[in-house]
Amino acid sequence: MIESVKNRRSIRKYKQQDIAPDLLNDLLATASRVSTIGNMQVYSVIVTKDAEMKAKLAPAHFNQPMVKEAPVVLTICADFNRFSKWCEFRNAQPGYANFLSFMNAATDALLFTQNFCTLAEEAGLGICYLGTVIYNPQQIIETLKLPKLVFPVATITVGYPDESPELVDRLPLEAIVHEESYVDYTRETIDKLYAYKESLPENAKFIAENNKETLAQVFTDVRYTRKDNEYMSENFFKTLKQQGFID
Amino acid sequence: MIESVKNRRSIRKYKQQDIAPDLLNDLLATASRVSTIGNMQVYSVIVTKDAEMKAKLAPAHFNQPMVKEAPVVLTICADFNRFSKWCEFRNAQPGYANFLSFMNAATDALLFTQNFCTLAEEAGLGICYLGTVIYNPQQIIETLKLPKLVFPVATITVGYPDESPELVDRLPLEAIVHEESYVDYTRETIDKLYAYKESLPENAKFIAENNKETLAQVFTDVRYTRKDNEYMSENFFKTLKQQGFID
Numbered sequence: 001m002i003e004s005v006k007n008r009r010s011i012r013k014y015k016q017q018d019i020a021p022d023l024l025n026d027l028l029a030t031a032s033r034v035s036t037i038g039n040m041q042v043y044s045v046i047v048t049k050d051a052e053m054k055a056k057l058a059p060a061h062f063n064q065p066m067v068k069e070a071p072v073v074l075t076i077c078a079d080f081n082r083f084s085k086w087c088e089f090r091n092a093q094p095g096y097a098n099f100l101s102f103m104n105a106a107t108d109a110l111l112f113t114q115n116f117c118t119l120a121e122e123a124g125l126g127i128c129y130l131g132t133v134i135y136n137p138q139q140i141i142e143t144l145k146l147p148k149l150v151f152p153v154a155t156i157t158v159g160y161p162d163e164s165p166e167l168v169d170r171l172p173l174e175a176i177v178h179e180e181s182y183v184d185y186t187r188e189t190i191d192k193l194y195a196y197k198e199s200l201p202e203n204a205k206f207i208a209e210n211n212k213e214t215l216a217q218v219f220t221d222v223r224y225t226r227k228d229n230e231y232m233s234e235n236f237f238k239t240l241k242q243q244g245f246i247d
Numbered sequence: 248m249i250e251s252v253k254n255r256r257s258i259r260k261y262k263q264q265d266i267a268p269d270l271l272n273d274l275l276a277t278a279s280r281v282s283t284i285g286n287m288q289v290y291s292v293i294v295t296k297d298a299e300m301k302a303k304l305a306p307a308h309f310n311q312p313m314v315k316e317a318p319v320v321l322t323i324c325a326d327f328n329r330f331s332k333w334c335e336f337r338n339a340q341p342g343y344a345n346f347l348s349f350m351n352a353a354t355d356a357l358l359f360t361q362n363f364c365t366l367a368e369e370a371g372l373g374i375c376y377l378g379t380v381i382y383n384p385q386q387i388i389e390t391l392k393l394p395k396l397v398f399p400v401a402t403i404t405v406g407y408p409d410e411s412p413e414l415v416d417r418l419p420l421e422a423i424v425h426e427e428s429y430v431d432y433t434r435e436t437i438d439k440l441y442a443y444k445e446s447l448p449e450n451a452k453f454i455a456e457n458n459k460e461t462l463a464q465v466f467t468d469v470r471y472t473r474k475d476n477e478y479m480s481e482n483f484f485k486t487l488k489q490q491g492f493i494d
């Protein structure tokens with residue numbers, strides 16, 4: 001088993017050390033060996049190294065400090081623009097201005113992203129995945145000048161680690177795996193599967209800091225609220241429309 | 248660089264050899280080290296080994312033979328059901344019946360999928376990614392008994408390789424990477440970036456077999472048509488509604 005996968009940690013503090021361009025290009029090229037739908041490779045990667053550009057991206061990521069501090073920020077996009085242009089220049093009528101094509105392209109982009117992360121970590125780099133990328137896609141689209149049929153779906157910060165965080169807990173394997181068909185969760189199985197997570201001192205601290213009764217309430221009331229999710233869902237559809245993936 | 252990533256091929260023919268349950272579990276458990284949004288791990292994996300279940304899944308994948316022939320088929324799902332159940336049992340009000348939450352969960356599922364694929368290939372297994380999973384999600388949901396807030400986003404077949412296919416072409420790195428901001432493609436850049444792909448004898452054969460003038464037409468007129476994409480987009484939204492991710 002690949003040791004760097006087994007022991008991976010998200011890295012949020014980076015050394016003041018650039019990534020050699022050849023290394024970055026090798027990692028990106030090797031990551032592009034990932035399988036994509038119909039080998040269409042309907043994704044693109046925007047590489048941000050310039051301090052001014054990082055400063056412009058930062059607010060879209062709620063000013064998380066690693067956006068400005070990491071030597072490299074990658075924004076990986078679902079991209080049916082390049083493929084459609086190719087079709088147009090080859091006397092073919094592209095039919096990719098629809099939601100299914102967005103999902104196909106987002107899938108390509110996300111599989112590429114994880115392939116890159118694994119290679120980068122194995123090469124001694126640290127990465128942090130920023131889920132914020134789909135919260136404020138319009139700001140990112142504007143900053144990176146993304147045309148129609150291009151939509152950002154993943155952002156990662158990359159650099160040499162300047163911290164050694166503890167390994168973070170995961171649910172036991174039986175929580176995520178179902179044999180042959182889905183077996184729904186009862187109160188009893190939920191109690192058992194979440195027992196370890198709920199027993200951790202850092203999570204007790206998390207509950208206290210947020211003045212909540214349970215860890216779940218920290219998620220529903222503070223971190224991932226219905227109100228925010230509903231607002232961002234609407235915004236996501238607006239942006240899909242703006243980028244030409246839905247009518 | 249990880250050699251198995253550099254030299255990866257999709258594998259569609261498998262030996263009649265089972266995968267040891269301990270190996271499969273180790274691969275799944277290690278793959279679950281992948282980063283997920285807020286460490287919520289909002290994905291599930293359905294493991295299909297039973298011949299009857301494979302036969303039921305096959306039509307949803309247009310009866311591609313590897314579904315019945317591979318020892319293991321994995322269907323990886325966006326899953327906010329488990330997390331929402333946990334919230335309900337902990338006096339917290341889940342707010343995840345919306346599209347943004349679907350995207351978050353689909354992202355978790357796809358990053359997990361690629362992490363698993365890399366580990367499996369490095370362990371000597373072969374995999375094939377089936378894009379068909381999102382073409383007929385309803386059939387898969389019914390077969391695997393997926394409840395609301397669970398949606399299949401990736402299917403892979405897994406087994407020991409019984410073929411050694413050639414390495415498949417990829418676009419040059421400059422086709423997919425943009426420095427600082429997106430530079431749109433001109434006819435000249437498209438000509439250059441697609442020249443190698445278009446020069447390949449297997450692609451000339453592909454054009455002839457399909458009675459087309461250009462390779463792009465094989466994609467637009469035969470493999471990924473506007474009509475199919477539009478039909479499947481509508482179906483995707485219906486299924487998102489059925490599974491509770493949109494109103």
